[in-house]
Amino acid sequence: MSATVSGFIHPTLGFYALALVLPFLSGKAWRWLLLIPPVIAIWSVMTIEPGLYGQGHYLGQTLLFGRVDKLSLIFAQVFAVMSLIGMVYALHVEDRLQHIMACVYVGGAFGCTFAGDFITLFIFWELMSIGSTFLVWLARNPISTKAGFRYFLYHTIGGLFLLIGLLLRYKAVGNFNFDAVAPTHMMTYDWMIMLGFCVNAAVVPLHAWLPDAYPEGTVTGSVFMCAFTTKTAVYVLMRGFAGVEALAIAGTVMCVYGVLYACIENNARRILSQVGYMVAGIGIGTAMTLNGATAHAYAHILYKGLLFMGTGCILYAAGTTKLDKLGGLVHRMPWVMVMYMVAALSISGMPLFNGFISKTMTITGAAEHHRTWLAIGMEIAAVGTFLSVGIKLPYFAFWAKPANDKMELKPIPWNMYAGMAMGAFLCIAQGLYPDMLYRYLPFEMEEMYHPWTVWHVLQALLLLGFSGLAFYITRDIITPHAKTNLDFDFFYRLIGRGALALVSKPLAWIDDRWTEAYRAAGLRGLLTLARGTVWFDTKGIDTVVDGSAYTVQNVGVIGARLQTGRLQDYLGLAAVLGLGIFALVWYLA
Amino acid sequence: MSLFGMLLNALRRWTGTIAILFFLGLAGLVVANVFIRPHEAEYVFDVYPGFWAVFGLVGGLAMVIIMKKIVQPMISRGDDYYERNS
Numbered sequence: 054m055s056a057t058v059s060g061f062i063h064p065t066l067g068f069y070a071l072a073l074v075l076p077f078l079s080g081k082a083w084r085w086l087l088l089i090p091p092v093i094a095i096w097s098v099m100t101i102e103p104g105l106y107g108q109g110h111y112l113g114q115t116l117l118f119g120r121v122d123k124l125s126l127i128f129a130q131v132f133a134v135m136s137l138i139g140m141v142y143a144l145h146v147e148d149r150l151q152h153i154m155a156c157v158y159v160g161g162a163f164g165c166t167f168a169g170d171f172i173t174l175f176i177f178w179e180l181m182s183i184g185s186t187f188l189v190w191l192a193r194n195p196i197s198t199k200a201g202f203r204y205f206l207y208h209t210i211g212g213l214f215l216l217i218g219l220l221l222r223y224k225a226v227g228n229f230n231f232d233a234v235a236p237t238h239m240m241t242y243d244w245m246i247m248l249g250f251c252v253n254a255a256v257v258p259l260h261a262w263l264p265d266a267y268p269e270g271t272v273t274g275s276v277f278m279c280a281f282t283t284k285t286a287v288y289v290l291m292r293g294f295a296g297v298e299a300l301a302i303a304g305t306v307m308c309v310y311g312v313l314y315a316c317i318e319n320n321a322r323r324i325l326s327q328v329g330y331m332v333a334g335i336g337i338g339t340a341m342t343l344n345g346a347t348a349h350a351y352a353h354i355l356y357k358g359l360l361f362m363g364t365g366c367i368l369y370a371a372g373t374t375k376l377d378k379l380g381g382l383v384h385r386m387p388w389v390m391v392m393y394m395v396a397a398l399s400i401s402g403m404p405l406f407n408g409f410i411s412k413t414m415t416i417t418g419a420a421e422h423h424r425t426w427l428a429i430g431m432e433i434a435a436v437g438t439f440l441s442v443g444i445k446l447p448y449f450a451f452w453a454k455p456a457n458d459k460m461e462l463k464p465i466p467w468n469m470y471a472g473m474a475m476g477a478f479l480c481i482a483q484g485l486y487p488d489m490l491y492r493y494l495p496f497e498m499e500e501m502y503h504p505w506t507v508w509h510v511l512q513a514l515l516l517l518g519f520s521g522l523a524f525y526i527t528r529d530i531i532t533p534h535a536k537t538n539l540d541f542d543f544f545y546r547l548i549g550r551g552a553l554a555l556v557s558k559p560l561a562w563i564d565d566r567w568t569e570a571y572r573a574a575g576l577r578g579l580l581t582l583a584r585g586t587v588w589f590d591t592k593g594i595d596t597v598v599d600g601s602a603y604t605v606q607n608v609g610v611i612g613a614r615l616q617t618g619r620l621q622d623y624l625g626l627a628a629v630l631g632l633g634i635f636a637l638v639w640y641l642a
Numbered sequence: 643m644s645l646f647g648m649l650l651n652a653l654r655r656w657t658g659t660i661a662i663l664f665f666l667g668l669a670g671l672v673v674a675n676v677f678i679r680p681h682e683a684e685y686v687f688d689v690y691p692g693f694w695a696v697f698g699l700v701g702g703l704a705m706v707i708i709m710k711k712i713v714q715p716m717i718s719r720g721d722d723y724y725e726r727n728s
Contacts, residue, residue, distance in 0.1 A: 196725070312705070313705065313709055313713075316705055316706060316709040316710070317709050317710060317713070317714045317718070319721075383647070383650045383651065384643055384647035384648060384650055384651035385643065385647060386647075387644060387646045387647040387650050388646070390650070420685065425685055428685070429685065432697065432701075433701050433705075436697070436698050436701040436702050436705065437701075437702075437705050440702050440705065440706065452654075456651055456654070507678055508678060508679070508680050508681070511671065511674060511675060511678050512680075512688075512694050514671055515671050515672070515675060515692075515694040515695045515698065516694045516695075516697065516698040517698065518667065518668050518671055518695070518698065519668065519694070519695045519696075519697075519698030519699040519702070520698040520699070520701070520702040521664070522664075522665075522668060522698075522699055522702075523698065523699050523700075523701070523702025523703045523705075523706065524702065524706075525661070525664075526703065527702075527703060527706040527707065527710075530706055530707065530710050530711065531706050531710060534714075534718070535721040536714070536718035536719065536720070536721060537718065537719045537720065537721055537722075537723040537724060538714065538717050538718050538719075539717040539718070539719060540717075546724075
């Protein structure tokens with residue numbers, strides 16, 4: 054196969070191989086296989102030399118599966134590490150389909166990261182979309198089914214923007230190469246592609262799918278989802294659209310918007326991401342902010358994964374993550390609280406934790422580039438993050454209310470603790486030894502950024518300490534309520550309902566008329582014809598055809614089984630078929 | 643209940659003491675800020691000691707009060723709003 058001849062084991066291979074093998078294994082030992090693709094992936098990204106690997110041909114185009122450089126490597130590295138943590142956390146899950154879909158999804162993320170052209174990118178982009186949709190559906194409850202459909206619809210629209218953009222671009226420039234655009238000379242097709250990326254990065258106002266879908270995913274699936282979809286989008290934005298001013302502003306708006314909503318949110322799994330910092334860093338586009346965005350993506354994957362593992366433990370044990378129903382649980386899940394706090398302090402940028410060494414880099418970069426307003430927006434978001442995710446959430450989940458001994462809690466399996474411990478270890482280690490992360494940063498800076506100066510530490514402590522005081526003063530106001538807060542998805546639904554009405558009402562009218570006309574005129578003729586054929590059938594055909602009829606019936610049974618009428622099944626089948634064809638072409642090319 | 647859990651639970655009785663320690667810590671930070679300043683101001687105002695303290699406190703208070711008291715009453719609906727309307 055072309056992907057391996059030059060010595061590069063593409064991490065996607067391991068995940069897709071596992072996805073293919075898993076359905077055919079029996080017994081219990083198969084679960085240990087889950088750890089093999091992540092380990093191979095880690096080994097592969099740590100040892101490979103930068104270069105171009107694995108070219109293939111498909112539809113008359115040259116595809117590049119392995120563009121390995123510092124930028125793709127650092128993202129692939131954190132994806133690999135996170136996939137191992139996520140798999141450890143999911144070891145106890147019996148439902149194999151969840152693991153298969155996690156593999157399809159994670160493999161897709163690696164595919165996007167190493168893709169050197171738009172076709173390869175698009176294929177893996179859509180595979181990610183399918184895999185993640187299933188991770189929502191496989192929570193197997195009516196709410197997640199609906200959320201999954203919305204998620205899929207939304208990402209299909211995003212994918213179509215990307216597709217339209219890349220086809221228009223092909224018509225204009227004659228190739229599918231995926232390279233950086235000149236920010237001052239962006240064409241319509243560049244904007245379309247960027248819009249497609251922005252859907253996945255959850256850039257405001259295209260973001261509302263994220264708080265809609267993530268809380269409804271499976272306990273273990275959401276851990277993967279929070280790490281890969283937005284961060285793959287961050288990677289492709291950085292690769293293609295560094296220095297685009299619109300992103301700098303949108304990113305900052307996103308930071309602030311996210312924390313404002315977090316302030317009034319009741320569901321602990323509905324935490325908007327910190328992707329705004331990364332998008333802003335990409336938009337500002339200096340070496341320091343780009344490195345800051347990369348470092349923040351790395352740190353974010355680790356602590357956001359840890360946050361979702363912590364809230365996942367609460368969901369697993371207590372059956373809910375609604376803050377108004379929780380509280381007083383600290384003595385019953387002390388270690389979950391500790392792990393959660395590591396993540397919460399990391400996301401807040403507290404010294405000793407990895408958010409401190411990554412977030413401050415982007416903000417300092419923005420300030421040094423004289424983008425003062427953007428930097429101040431990001432500082433406000435830092436205040437809000439600490440208030441909501443750092444204090445409000447753990448306070449109301451674990452502390453508020455007297456000790457709760459009545460709530461029934463399911464015991465948490467050891468592997469969930471192990472996954473969290475790995476994440477927590479890395480969050481702290483990177484906070485203490487920033488070089489662990491900085492040495493992999495892709496862009497050359499004039500002078501290295503040093504987070505551990507007395508001033509930076511004091512500034513962070515002042516900012517966070519006094520945000521804490523603000524919480525202390527307003528702790529009776531900020532108490533979460535069982536409410537749905539309207540967001541932009543209100544408008545998405547409005548658009549959806551409008552489109553549905555437009556299609557269904559006129560079409561339904563035509564259908565009604567047609568049925569009536571048919572009943573009046575068509576039916577009588579058909580009956581006469583039927584009488585004739587019945588005679589022909591009983592006299593002539595029965596004896597001859599019965600044999601072949603049985604065959605047809607048997608084929609029909611299989612066909613009928615496949616046609617369940619459920620979009621989930623069709624989607625899965627289409628993905629399997631598509632993958633099969635793609636694998637064949639890849640192999641033969 | 644594990645030993646660690648009991649220990650954490652016991653902290654509840656010391657809430658008052660912890661709050662006082664927290665306030666003392668904050669005061670200490672502001673005093674330190676009088677002596678430790680940034681080499682060059684990244685923003686115009688952060689040369690003044692206590693700027694980030696005020697920023698964190700006022701920013702946090704404003705955010706909570708505006709969002710919870712003004713914005714949430716306008717945009718919040720029942721917990722099952724979308725389930726009933728779809």
